[in-house]
Amino acid sequence: MITRLASHIFGGLLCVGVLIFAPDSTSAKDQMAKVADQSAKVASATAKTAKAGNKVQSFLPSYITIKGHRKLTPNDWTDPKICGQCHPRQYRGWNGSMHSNAFKDPVFQALWALAEKATDGKMRNHCGGCHSPSGVATGTIKFDPKLGKHGGFTADPLSEQGISCDICHTISGSNIQKTAVLEHGNTSIILDPGNVKRSSLKNADSPFHETKYSEHHASSKFCGNCHNIFHPGNNFPVERTYDEWKYSIYAQNGIQCMDCHHRENTANHRIGHRHFHPAI
Numbered sequence: 001m002i003t004r005l006a007s008h009i010f011g012g013l014l015c016v017g018v019l020i021f022a023p024d025s026t027s028a029k030d031q032m033a034k035v036a037d038q039s040a041k042v043a044s045a046t047a048k049t050a051k052a053g054n055k056v057q058s059f060l061p062s063y064i065t066i067k068g069h070r071k072l073t074p075n076d077w078t079d080p081k082i083c084g085q086c087h088p089r090q091y092r093g094w095n096g097s098m099h100s101n102a103f104k105d106p107v108f109q110a111l112w113a114l115a116e117k118a119t120d121g122k123m124r125n126h127c128g129g130c131h132s133p134s135g136v137a138t139g140t141i142k143f144d145p146k147l148g149k150h151g152g153f154t155a156d157p158l159s160e161q162g163i164s165c166d167i168c169h170t171i172s173g174s175n176i177q178k179t180a181v182l183e184h185g186n187t188s189i190i191l192d193p194g195n196v197k198r199s200s201l202k203n204a205d206s207p208f209h210e211t212k213y214s215e216h217h218a219s220s221k222f223c224g225n226c227h228n229i230f231h232p233g234n235n236f237p238v239e240r241t242y243d244e245w246k247y248s249i250y251a252q253n254g255i256q257c258m259d260c261h262h263r264e265n266t267a268n269h270r271i272g273h274r275h276f277h278p279a280i
């Protein structure tokens with residue numbers, strides 16, 4: 001846990017230039033030169049894509065795309081409290097979880113602010129993609145240098161709730177074939193908010209919304225779209241939770257992330273799995 005978190009944060013800091021730990025050492029200077037080089041590469045790739053009028057990948061360096069390339073607003077997703085009226089157990093599990101705090105998380109906000117300042121905003125969609133996909137997709141994320149110690153971010157009320165019910169349940173597929181490493185990661189998701197809610201129940205019938213069976217939602221690949229991070233400049237792995245699983249004995253035995261993180265303690269209830277995504 002500590003190592004993985006440390007490597008993630010270190011990865012974040014690599015993007016920022018290791019400003020905190022050793023600003024005067026030669027290796028820190030080397031790192032900063034490398035980061036400047038990588039940031040320039042990201043900037044040039046982003047500019048090239050924009051010039052080519054690439055409507056398909058509008059949120060680089062995140063690999064988020066929107067089905068039908070339509071323009072989205074926060075009203076395209078439904079507030080989790082509404083979902084919670086009929087799905088109270090899932091709501092209790094999600095509310096207060098890391099997913100619900102992914103945008104507000106003060107540690108995240110501080111590192112994101114450092115990245116914003118060090119790269120002139122070029123990392124905004126990278127970090128924001130996973131921590132608030134709707135904020136990136138609707139362009140409502142704003143940076144306020146006066147917030148907090150390092151500056152902070154705000155977004156529309158739905159996007160400030162991070163990864164909410166309707167984000168996950170309207171994801172219609174993965175953009176694995178579009179990523180630089182041809183693997184799940186860096187928010188390789190297709191957003192398709194609307195009345196169709198997707199998950200792994202067969203023949204679900206709801207009076208409030210349409211339902212659709214989604215094999216993606218029953219697979220670790222779904223989680224891997226965000227739980228696999230590589231540096232957007234040089235594609236170096238920053239955090240590889242999904243890859244670690246993929247080469248583990250669990251994957252060989254067909255045991256998915258959900259089988260451990262998405263279950264009642266002992267029973268595999270069809271309805272009402274826990275949504276804590278607990279780290280146990």
Ligand code: HEC
Nearest residue numbers: 001004005220223227241242245250255256257260279280
């Ligand atoms: C066999 C059960 C099992 C499977 C399969 C599994 N996990 Fe875990 N996971 C755990 C346990 C247990 C912990 C707590 C480990 C610890 O704290 O050291 C954990 C910890 C985590 C954490 C917390 C942070 C950390 O670094 O420790 C994350 C995030 C996570 N898992 C995501 C995933 C994802 C994504 C997948 C699928 C790609 C997955 N897990 C597959 C059991 C599992």
Ligand code: HEC
Nearest residue numbers: 083087090091094163164165168199200217258271272273
């Ligand atoms: C991080 C993504 C994610 C978030 C956030 C999330 N879910 Fe889920 N949910 C899933 C996945 C994946 C499944 C399929 C689980 C499986 O196969 O074990 C699922 C299953 C479900 C199901 C089907 C029944 C069941 O329990 O298996 C319902 C209903 C549901 N979620 C509602 C909600 C609600 C309501 C919220 C918000 C309070 C929410 N979900 C938040 C990923 C998410």
Ligand code: HEC
Nearest residue numbers: 012015107108111112115126127130186187226227228229
């Ligand atoms: C591909 C998706 C993805 C991207 C991109 C991403 N993160 Fe994360 N972030 C995660 C996941 C998943 C976790 C939880 C990891 C775990 O515990 O294993 C996390 C956890 C964190 C944490 C730890 C939060 C805490 O309170 O413990 C910080 C800090 C953080 N991220 C900062 C950043 C910054 C800064 C950036 C941009 C440079 C960034 N992240 C980009 C997915 C991402």
Ligand code: HEC
Nearest residue numbers: 078083086165169197199200201204205206208211212213
């Ligand atoms: C008026 C009650 C109601 C509300 C509000 C509601 N749902 Fe449902 N939902 C249901 C019922 C009933 C089912 C069917 C459960 C079954 O068949 O086991 C269902 C099923 C689902 C499924 C399973 C779909 C599948 O095919 O696997 C998901 C996912 C889901 N809801 C997500 C949501 C989300 C996200 C929201 C908020 C945007 C929401 N629901 C709001 C009643 C509701």
Ligand code: HEC
Nearest residue numbers: 098101102105108130131163222223226257261277278279
């Ligand atoms: C849209 C991107 C996204 C998806 C999809 C996603 N996660 Fe996460 N997850 C995150 C982020 C970002 C965090 C860290 C939030 C923070 O603390 O700032 C996180 C945190 C977690 C944690 C808590 C880690 C800890 O250190 O306690 C677990 C466990 C977890 N996710 C499991 C899963 C599982 C299992 C799935 C698939 C069902 C999944 N996630 C799908 C982005 C995502």
